[in-house]
Amino acid sequence: MKNDLCHYRDRPLAFLGRYIRRHSFLHGLIFVAVLGAVIFSVSTQYGVKLLVDALSSNGQNHGPWTAFAVLGFFIAADNLLWRVASWNASYAFVSVAGELRSELFRHLTGHAESYFANRMPGVLTSRITATSNAAFQIENMFVWNVMPPCVATVGAIVFLGMVSLQMAAALLAIAGAVMVLMFRIAAAGRPLHHAFADKAAVVDGEMVDVIGNITLVRAFGAVEREHLRFDATVDEESKARRRSLLYLERLRLLHALIVVVTALGLLAWSIMLWQNKQATAGDVVLVCTLGISVLSATRDLAVALVDVTQHLARLSEALSTLLSPHEMREPPDAGTLVPKGARVTFEDVSFSYPGGKQVFKGLSLDIEPGQRVGLVGPSGGGKSTLVALLQRFYHVQSGRILIDGQAIDGITEASLRRTIALVPQDTAMLNRTLMENIRYGRPDATDEEVWEAAIAARCRPFIETLPQGLDTVVGDRGLNLSGGQRQRIAIARAFLMNAPLLILDEATSALDTESEDAIREALERLMAGRTVITIAHRLSTLRNFDRILVLRSGAIEEDGAPEALMQREGIYHGLVNRELARLAEQTVFS
Numbered sequence: 001m002k003n004d005l006c007h008y009r010d011r012p013l014a015f016l017g018r019y020i021r022r023h024s025f026l027h028g029l030i031f032v033a034v035l036g037a038v039i040f041s042v043s044t045q046y047g048v049k050l051l052v053d054a055l056s057s058n059g060q061n062h063g064p065w066t067a068f069a070v071l072g073f074f075i076a077a078d079n080l081l082w083r084v085a086s087w088n089a090s091y092a093f094v095s096v097a098g099e100l101r102s103e104l105f106r107h108l109t110g111h112a113e114s115y116f117a118n119r120m121p122g123v124l125t126s127r128i129t130a131t132s133n134a135a136f137q138i139e140n141m142f143v144w145n146v147m148p149p150c151v152a153t154v155g156a157i158v159f160l161g162m163v164s165l166q167m168a169a170a171l172l173a174i175a176g177a178v179m180v181l182m183f184r185i186a187a188a189g190r191p192l193h194h195a196f197a198d199k200a201a202v203v204d205g206e207m208v209d210v211i212g213n214i215t216l217v218r219a220f221g222a223v224e225r226e227h228l229r230f231d232a233t234v235d236e237e238s239k240a241r242r243r244s245l246l247y248l249e250r251l252r253l254l255h256a257l258i259v260v261v262t263a264l265g266l267l268a269w270s271i272m273l274w275q276n277k278q279a280t281a282g283d284v285v286l287v288c289t290l291g292i293s294v295l296s297a298t299r300d301l302a303v304a305l306v307d308v309t310q311h312l313a314r315l316s317e318a319l320s321t322l323l324s325p326h327e328m329r330e331p332p333d334a335g336t337l338v339p340k341g342a343r344v345t346f347e348d349v350s351f352s353y354p355g356g357k358q359v360f361k362g363l364s365l366d367i368e369p370g371q372r373v374g375l376v377g378p379s380g381g382g383k384s385t386l387v388a389l390l391q392r393f394y395h396v397q398s399g400r401i402l403i404d405g406q407a408i409d410g411i412t413e414a415s416l417r418r419t420i421a422l423v424p425q426d427t428a429m430l431n432r433t434l435m436e437n438i439r440y441g442r443p444d445a446t447d448e449e450v451w452e453a454a455i456a457a458r459c460r461p462f463i464e465t466l467p468q469g470l471d472t473v474v475g476d477r478g479l480n481l482s483g484g485q486r487q488r489i490a491i492a493r494a495f496l497m498n499a500p501l502l503i504l505d506e507a508t509s510a511l512d513t514e515s516e517d518a519i520r521e522a523l524e525r526l527m528a529g530r531t532v533i534t535i536a537h538r539l540s541t542l543r544n545f546d547r548i549l550v551l552r553s554g555a556i557e558e559d560g561a562p563e564a565l566m567q568r569e570g571i572y573h574g575l576v577n578r579e580l581a582r583l584a585e586q587t588v589f590s
Ligand SMILES: Nc1ncnc2c1ncn2[C@@H]1O[C@H](COP(=O)(O)OP(=O)(O)OP(=O)(O)O)[C@@H](O)[C@H]1O
Pocket: 114, 117, 353, 354, 356, 357, 359, 377, 378, 379, 380, 381, 382, 383, 384, 385, 386
């Protein structure tokens, strides 16, 4: 199920068919009901002809009442069958749109970090919504707007054939020619509809980007600038939408002219037949009503086909972005990682970012179980990359990364994630309750276990001051909490996970002393008995560590215990002295 959606990347109709097949019975029922409804609807007009003929033969016999009964049956069947179709459509079409949306979301979340880094979240989410809406519209348009005129045209031509074969043949030829013409013109407008779909997605993306970064926007006094930029984006979208709509209007105008000329021609023809006694009054009524309904049907059909084309364009455009293959594929025979203390080994690892420069060349490293390792070094040295590779966010080009002797490339995603607990630099939180956020580390944890983890992470003091305690909703990205509180929640989450390997990306922002102390104490407890890799921004936190790795330009320049590195007077020594000097300066000024 995971990756097979990619096959549909360039096949929007097949993609839709995948979901329609899952509800084939309901779709079949809708199809039959619409078919029947349209046939009865066309027959209604034939019933009117019967009634007119019966009435114009002076009503001597039961003719009018027979025609009434027939007409009544047609009207009832027509109306009831439509309801059968639309009732079932409320189940079938809604299910298709919902399932499709869920599976696209599932596929989207399977992409690697790099995929998201290069795309705006708003654009992606609006594409999923657009795809689901397009699928819903295509189904609706096909059943309510494409199929009925097609069936009605065939039915009308059959009935017209009863009045005059030449007239039926002429109508068939005209209706066919109009359809082909309309469709060709409609299809030629596809790039315009594509362009509109693109621009609409950009508008959504811009909005999400600005709202998501509103603090930044305000801080730099850029609100007005963003308004102007947004106006320009909306203007682009409006122009694209107008071009798309006007194209459709030109098509409709052309069609209207054809309908007027043809309907009047047919009517005049049938009146001439009536004058020559070759047609009854009922026949003239039939030609008039059927002729106009067939020609209007071709307009509805042409417009519906244009709409379907437009929706298909939107669908295919969205699928081509959303259904790109996952960058990180789990091997089919992936084994389960069974951690035994969490020894981490890098064996001759070389890595470049996709399309980027090389970060590591032949990096080798062995971290013993239970060892606490601090990664330090200048910005861009490769600390975050090393940690990202260990979490398998990217594939290495050569060499291997192993946890407890098992290469991470050959293990399941789930077992890898269970082995590694992460306390990130920017504590990410979902806009849910504290309880749910902490439980994210282990969904099956009981409320008591969540509380224990919260207490261990020194969260109790502030949770007790919150009106709803652990049931407090944290706000968008946890913004209702302070930075220090968010970090402690992240520590609680890691506690609950109880993974043998811990990755800490130390926060750069300074916290007040009380928060700092609470976090340091919580981390001390969390680190006990685990292998720890920390990206350290403040070297003071590394005093109790077993080992420091100094990374510069992707190479390990220094490797040893903190005291040993201090004595060597190398890079680490320099960094510590610089930090001490900075701290001393701060003390003087404060
Ligand atoms: N997603 C990416 N795509 C391409 N290149 C990247 C990407 N992320 C990092 N790099 C590059 O890889 C190199 C190593 O970056 P990395 O983020 O690992 O360094 P770092 O030591 O963690 O730096 P910092 O302390 O500033 O976080 C840098 O030259 C950086 O520009």
